[in-house]
Amino acid sequence: MAEGAVRELRRWGVDVSGIRRTKTGRLGIYFLETGANQRASNVVYDREGSAISLAKPGDFDWPRLLAGTGWFHVTGITPALSQSAAHVTLEALKTAQQAGLRVSLDLNYRKKLWNYGKSAPEVMAELVRYVDVLIANEEDIQKSLGIEGDTEGAVQGLTRSVKKAYPNLSLVAVTLRASVSADRNGWSAVADGQKGFFVSRSYAIDDIVDRVGGGDSFSAGLIFGLTQWPGQEAKALEFATAASCLKHAVSGDFNLVTRSEIEALLGGDASGRVQR
């Protein structure tokens, strides 16, 4: 099973040579019950005893794994799994920072996961100190960092508070999901960076095919944008928002859209006309 997951990554061109195999620990899985309309989707996590939750500092040779790379991305799901996984995350972040990599973190708060005795803020607060680009939604920031915006709905106040609390952050990106129903969302994002505060175009997504992976697609698009067009924070934000908007039309976890599809959407074509 785990080998199947590795092969799926390899299919999409991910370098899988750094994956560590262990004798103990399961492959963490989850079950998804897909909602519709007023009925929410429901995730049942089955990650107890998973290999990653059993990982501990020293298990990974971070300097070697990070050698030759320019960016290191981490999700807040890993430190939610267990104390030792949180330690491994910290270890990795420190190594990456020392190695001079750009480091991004998606807070990814998951209420159902934080149950090993620590609250999310107790753990996440320290991790964020080693991060350069922070990605989150409004609830993530409140639940993972304990930071509330100064005014209701004022997302700029929120990002300002985050940057004040963590001056190491060069950019805070916040995705904004307006959930009308399980299959109808508004989708946009903001970025509070070094060049200013930017608000992306807003998309009305009316027939969501699969919203799982929407946030990950945003992170991927943002990292791509920031590395592809250094310093062009607004452009990277728009790219990330468009990429993750399109993810909602793709079934499964992976954002199987091409760069040219994203650029067509950025160019203004949201009409969904058949290409033939």
Next chain:
Amino acid sequence: MAEGAVRELRRWGVDVSGIRRTKTGRLGIYFLETGANQRASNVVYDREGSAISLAKPGDFDWPRLLAGTGWFHVTGITPALSQSAAHVTLEALKTAQQAGLRVSLDLNYRKKLWNYGKSAPEVMAELVRYVDVLIANEEDIQKSLGIEGDTEGAVQGLTRSVKKAYPNLSLVAVTLRASVSADRNGWSAVADGQKGFFVSRSYAIDDIVDRVGGGDSFSAGLIFGLTQWPGQEAKALEFATAASCLKHAVSGDFNLVTRSEIEALLGGDASGRVQR
């Protein structure tokens, strides 16, 4: 096949010990062609010669079957099948009334079924005399009882007319489906009871997964509410409307949502956000 249906009921905790098996008669079935947008769904009934349509008074030992229960619910589909099935329905209703049970009836008018020589009002008018709680939509009331409201669109006038014609009714609940298209409906309900006339919250259901079973879910929710919170007619109405709203997000005939999902919707969360 019939045994499979019995097992499906048992799966969901229904007491199936009172089901009667016969040597003659088929299992009634129907075929559903699912529509979309402007195209209506289409039901083809195949219930001729079904066991229930062949049932006749005396076939069921009603006093024994109803012993120890507090509520008896009947659908208007049964008396639509055959003269003898109508007689069985009447027999059951009388027994239930005499036994002091609360009795509910969902009119469930089905144009394609009433073809054994009687019109719906000829049969239903008498049945309703033994009922306490009547459930219907506006068309049901007109077609099954021959009662029109006093003004166009004034549902309160309609329920008032029904209660006037049938003073035995303590509560008349009417579901209101605003069909924008095959997969986009408005959904709400009213109840004209002993405590007053109540109008439920209204839901916009924009991507219907399956609307079959919506009315049955309303009935089930209403009976649950009226027995759970006696006398709280408005609360029971809201519970029934929310429960049946959520049914539209579930594929198949059964409303596989939990009480906590219904209460979350009643509590105001119609956003369909992933629970994780």
Next chain:
Amino acid sequence: MAEGAVRELRRWGVDVSGIRRTKTGRLGIYFLETGANQRASNVVYDREGSAISLAKPGDFDWPRLLAGTGWFHVTGITPALSQSAAHVTLEALKTAQQAGLRVSLDLNYRKKLWNYGKSAPEVMAELVRYVDVLIANEEDIQKSLGIEGDTEGAVQGLTRSVKKAYPNLSLVAVTLRASVSADRNGWSAVADGQKGFFVSRSYAIDDIVDRVGGGDSFSAGLIFGLTQWPGQEAKALEFATAASCLKHAVSGDFNLVTRSEIEALLGGDASGRVQR
């Protein structure tokens, strides 16, 4: 495979006795990647070397094939495939015209197909001279005939230009698709005929099941209408628009709706209520 396609036509009552079988040439196919929301559907044509693209004048005995028929319909896809297929199309149109048939042509411009060295207008301009009823959308007219309307958005100006350039045309029908997203379109049509300029009712199609075949359904509905109710151009237009509106609720290429479903929609019932 080709025999399977022939059988599928025969299933729906199409006379398949005139289909010509050859030893050379493949069955042309295409692949469809279905989009959603902002993500467009994508068609990959795989029609190189197909039997129809290899057809050449003389291959079909047009006088015999057209004998006893009253209408001949052609799609602009055929002349897009190859020079010889364009020649066959011209040969057929001339024969049909001489035989006194009514002749319709759906321009069906497909950017991905025109790659044998001729541009669409170079080929289509001559073909249209033999046509009586022209069917198209706005882009088709521009790309296939090189005709732009006199003002932005003024479709009547466009049909007037077409009729002026091709005085042989008795009717020009233009379908108007307002693509909000891949699964949400507005749908209407106009006809500039002998009795005047008519605008059809407009339909909001909010949850498209499959839009492939929408244009073909319009053509079929229009031909049916014009032959069923000669001279009633407005009525034929409404029938064609309603028929093709309903096609969007049917999966697959074929418009499997009945005449009575179309007439129910024309009669004003777009509510999609279950028929039972």
Next chain:
Amino acid sequence: MAEGAVRELRRWGVDVSGIRRTKTGRLGIYFLETGANQRASNVVYDREGSAISLAKPGDFDWPRLLAGTGWFHVTGITPALSQSAAHVTLEALKTAQQAGLRVSLDLNYRKKLWNYGKSAPEVMAELVRYVDVLIANEEDIQKSLGIEGDTEGAVQGLTRSVKKAYPNLSLVAVTLRASVSADRNGWSAVADGQKGFFVSRSYAIDDIVDRVGGGDSFSAGLIFGLTQWPGQEAKALEFATAASCLKHAVSGDFNLVTRSEIEALLGGDASGRVQR
């Protein structure tokens, strides 16, 4: 639904213009539970009240329906459904005989169907008097006609008895299924005709895909053979046996194999080698 069945017939080139549509009566259906190994497949018939069971003499204009044809084939399932269906069958057979058609009958004994008060022999005995070619298996002959062979296992004795009892029969064909298990059968047939008693090649069918329709395929193959090669009874028998052998490799009721596949098997290639 019934129209779907008609279309499926038309797909395969069957002339469906003689099918009669009625306002009363269902489309008869059956349910099949597929067995394997020692577990038998199980058929649940749901044919009560079907249109064909309600048919009565005079409903079909047999002289017109049979005009211009050379062969009339009937299955013993029809007279098993109801007394009036049996009368219709008799009416048809008489008309066919008088019209000088060749007439074949497949006895097709179905224990679960004969329940309208007559036993199979009471009805079938008369029908067979109007038949030219009788098709059956050993159990059919015993159960439908009440004829036992003179010795156990001696099929020639059985056909001899049948021909003695019904001198009008020019040929009696008997299929021989050796049921090792639900998916492993031996398959062969004999024909007792005018040119002698012939025994077909025997096939070991070891991984049955679907045996439903095996007998019908035999009938079809035999009729094809006897009309294609008049008087060549052995050749027709071999064709029928090979055709129906191949049916066991095809899922569904229809024998979707080609004449050339049958002839390849007759030519000795039972190896199932990939053709490429």
Next chain:
Amino acid sequence: MAEGAVRELRRWGVDVSGIRRTKTGRLGIYFLETGANQRASNVVYDREGSAISLAKPGDFDWPRLLAGTGWFHVTGITPALSQSAAHVTLEALKTAQQAGLRVSLDLNYRKKLWNYGKSAPEVMAELVRYVDVLIANEEDIQKSLGIEGDTEGAVQGLTRSVKKAYPNLSLVAVTLRASVSADRNGWSAVADGQKGFFVSRSYAIDDIVDRVGGGDSFSAGLIFGLTQWPGQEAKALEFATAASCLKHAVSGDFNLVTRSEIEALLGGDASGRVQR
């Protein structure tokens, strides 16, 4: 998820009121990769941290749970999961014995499960002391109890050794699977009981649909037989062997065959002929 499993049991009429729900522990699952021919099926267990593996003595109120029942059956899979699950099993067996129930145990040796530090014989040897009817295959006996037969292939020697080592056993049943390939097995069983040593009929199963659950079906059939026909050990053995033979024709874990199907096989009909 766990509720779904409970409902599936209830569907088949199992009393589920004694199932204990806990806040900790997952639902144990396994993955099955189905083999064919020379390729073996492969089971990947994912039962670490499952609720049953976390159960400990005292968690179940055995006297209450066993009250009013006559038979208690246990599988050797439970004590293979964890030390505490083994303790719970022992506790249950002791209570059942003291309550005067008949107690059966299927050894069900699973190599991949015994990994908490004890070998199977260290645990199972004590458990078997509280058992009346032991069910196993030859490998189970060797691996779970460390008992080898006196001669190769002599299963009677093996059961004799088991009964000698455990004089408390009134009957030892051994299933004999002759694995020709993944989808071709011979299947039979023996019982060494109080009335003698019995050998069942042997079945050749040539196209296995699903062999998972074969052993459980044997246990169920044996318990049914021994309670239905007390003292008729040979009859119970034949019933169990036939029932589990038929399981191989059913997809899934449950033996969805009826008593009458089993009795038809016992009556000699292994031909798999269609019942119609």
Next chain:
Amino acid sequence: MAEGAVRELRRWGVDVSGIRRTKTGRLGIYFLETGANQRASNVVYDREGSAISLAKPGDFDWPRLLAGTGWFHVTGITPALSQSAAHVTLEALKTAQQAGLRVSLDLNYRKKLWNYGKSAPEVMAELVRYVDVLIANEEDIQKSLGIEGDTEGAVQGLTRSVKKAYPNLSLVAVTLRASVSADRNGWSAVADGQKGFFVSRSYAIDDIVDRVGGGDSFSAGLIFGLTQWPGQEAKALEFATAASCLKHAVSGDFNLVTRSEIEALLGGDASGRVQR
């Protein structure tokens, strides 16, 4: 589509960096109709105009592509597609030979492909001169090389003739498929190498899941064996035969079995027992 095929290769760890993409030419495909029992599977090739059939000498930089590799394998399907593809094959073989690689060729005769005007022997005879290890079945040798064995059935005579005609060959491996039916084959192979003439174990494959890819699996296993255990021709032959035997239990073109599964079969376990 072609990118999907590339990704599937990458999933399984194949280095895809040498694949050449062109603007012209389709992705060659084929359609498979799966047979059973006496009914053969049927392949319909749709490879006209495919990119590989349009390839011509000079398109591939063979010296660079082959640098750093030790073995080059070619299939006889490529030169069957077109004259230019045959030229490319020859070009590749010559380059590989000069580079000192070991070169293997699977003759893979496909009657339906050779239709560009050359017969298979006219083309293949020259190609084989540059080959070291030849892989084929008996029909391949006869049809591709025009070589018949000296006696019927004597495969050793056949390989001897081949090696005499092509003294450059160090090893000729011949797979022997005994087609009992479409889903029942015997499977074995021989190798006439430098150490002698070896006959593999023979496998009875009774329920073929998918035989497509059986020959390719043999080639892969043989190349693996000859490189893993140089000079151990018999061992390599047994590995290849066992690997390809197991392929018949896997659906799809790829042999998704592990080395340990192959070695278990080689170790004598062909019982298909569940591994748990």
